[in-house]
Amino acid sequence: MHLMSPSHQKMEQILGQTLQYSLDYNLNVHGMPTSGSVAISDEELILFRDEIAVKRIPLQNINEFKVVQMVGSGALQIVLKEKTEQLCIFTQDLLPVFADLAKMLEYHRETGVFPAPDDEEPVKTCPKCGLVIPEQTNICFHCAPKGKYLWRIVKLSLRYKATLLTALVATLIIQLLWVVFTYMKGLVVDNYVTSGSQDFTGLLLMMGGYLIIPLLLFGLEYINERCSSYTAAQVGRDLRGILFERIQNQSMKNALKRPTGEQIKRIANDTEKVQDFVSYHGKEAVVRVFSVSVILAVMFWMNWKLTCWIVLPIIAGFFFSRFIFKRMNHPFRINWKLFSKMESVLYDILSGIMAVKVFGSEKREIKHYSGCSEKFAHSMYVANFYWFVMFPVSTFVVTLGEYFYLYFGGNDVLSGVLSFGKMVTFLSCIGLLYAPLNWLMQLPRQLAQTAISAGKIFEIIDEKEDVLDRGNAIDKEIEGNVAFEHVHFGYKVYNPVLKDINFSVKKGEMIGIVGPSGVGKSTMINLIMRLYDVSNGQILIDGTDIRDISQHSLRSQIGVVLQETYLFDGTVWDNLIYAKPDATMEEVVQAAKIANAHDFICKMPDGYQEYIGSRGYKLSGGEKQRIAIARAILRDPKILILDEATASLDTETEKMIQEALKNLTRDRTTFAIAHRLSTLRNADRLIVLDGGRIVEMGTHEELLRHKSVYYNLVMAQRQTSKLSKEPA
16 A cells, blocks of 8 residues: 655645645546645645645544445545535545554544555565565565675684685695696696606605695595585584574464465575575685686796686676576566465365365365475476576687687697696696686576575565563563553554453453454454554553563463364374473372363373374364363463363363462452353353454443343343254
8 A cells, every 4th residue: 555646745845834635636526537636734635636735634523434435436525513525526446544543643633653555565666676576575676785794604604714714725736736636737748758858756746745735635625525514614603593493483474474384394495595505605616716816827828828818707706696696586586486475385285184184185286286386397497498508608709718728729739839737737727717607607696596595585574563572571470450542453453353441350360252253353462462463552560561471481471272272293292381381290180180181191002101193183173172171270370361262172070170370360360252142141240242342341230231242242142052952
């Protein structure tokens, strides 16, 4: 959403004040095309027609903003002292953006704050190149500074500079020894082959050098490989650790915007590509450049004229490589995106294998995954096509110098200007020169892949969070007094889910939260756990704003049983002590007994050490729920949150657990959500939500006597229950 018309700055100049928003409308009252704008400043709404301010209304005089859909068009209306006034008319395509403007102005009218539209922009575009940025990322990889990402990898590698420099020095010495080895060939030819010298002592020394140098090369290669592998492994470990920690600490908003499969890819595949860069390509790039420089220096020293004929094609090849690098970025970005999509689809299918089987969708999912795989394979072919076409051309351009040398060098030998030994040395140097050059010609492909992977990694690492501990955040031992004071919250700030929520809870009270689906019940408990921050207002625990309490301290004192039970791959014991790793056997058994889980656990072959598999697939829904309840009990929380905690239990078991929970909730603040309203009849108070607001509050009996929203919900459930019991 972009709430700034093309004439925004011009209108600011006309008015002499800063505008918050401005939108162009395009129809007059007769439905004919026109030109006009609606502008909002800090104090007033201004209506422009043909760049002339024709109406100015103070915002404080407006009681409501609304957008009305008409036949083929829409209208922005305002209410002034219960009188509705139509400001402008626009075509149907502008209806969504004017509707958002009305919501944002309503939000400002209630809170006094102008929400920023850019924070909620559904389609992000790069300000530099104009390309659309994918929803799950904030980086335009077409314009991103790829060298910056690679340099950050280098700086990370410098944590292990001792082993890295050892590997680098070893490799540099290897390259120097190859130059010496090549130069010795020319000396042997000139001094002992073509001259017929009988100096066997010198010849034996040369032969000794021929034996010693390979041994040195072997030893140096061993040192290089060992140090390189160690450094790469450490950098890969560090990156995976930093990335995993960052993903663990990210807010729910950022965690949910990327598919799980993509996040796994960034931790596994992208860090592996960076690790390869550290262990081989990055280091080798430095070494190969050094090697080319040394060899060229030797060649210029031997014969600068012939060397110039070698260098000219190399310069042309260098510019051609830059051309290749620019052309390869885009196909490799597409390739990364499709590979990520393929892995995300695979993860979703395997995670939902039960649903796939139940609906008999195996063939459809096979076709779906095969389609993603086919697109990835095609993108890989396209990405490599550029390379396989351009690389032979660039290689041919670079090696043209060899043909020049054979012609001009051969003439110099025949004319006696160049000795045969120097020609052999020079030819060997050309071979040594082309080996690193050919390697460097392939480097753009590796750099493109590494830069994209590094960019994806650092995007998450650098991502700004919307839920952060304040600088003065404290670790607080909480008691359980909770208060909501004028709390507003919306996943889009100007479209609130909760509006002006006010209530207080004393330590030990049990509060039931009820209301139709989608009114914000789960959102309310998410705010208590500070998975999101309130848009306005504050939530207090024991009189302290929860934003002043560290997230770890807050959540470590809250026990949660969510509607969707999640058990980790492992044993019953592993899942129970997840809430309290240092729990004793007695504590675990006691928690299991309170949750009515001890009996069925003991009936398993291995009892508490029974392996229950990924997501607890060996257990029934009710058994999973009881283990989740025991896990929350074991934590001995000061605040307990139950989100449909007994939803998967049969009536008899639920009754037993309700008795256990009654004992558990004593002296412990409890928030409970349940669609079966009968399960909340013993709550100290019920909060009834409707339309994002608290419409009723009281005990079960009080609300029934009131005969309003809660009463209607109870009656509707009773009627449904009667219908379900009637014989078919």
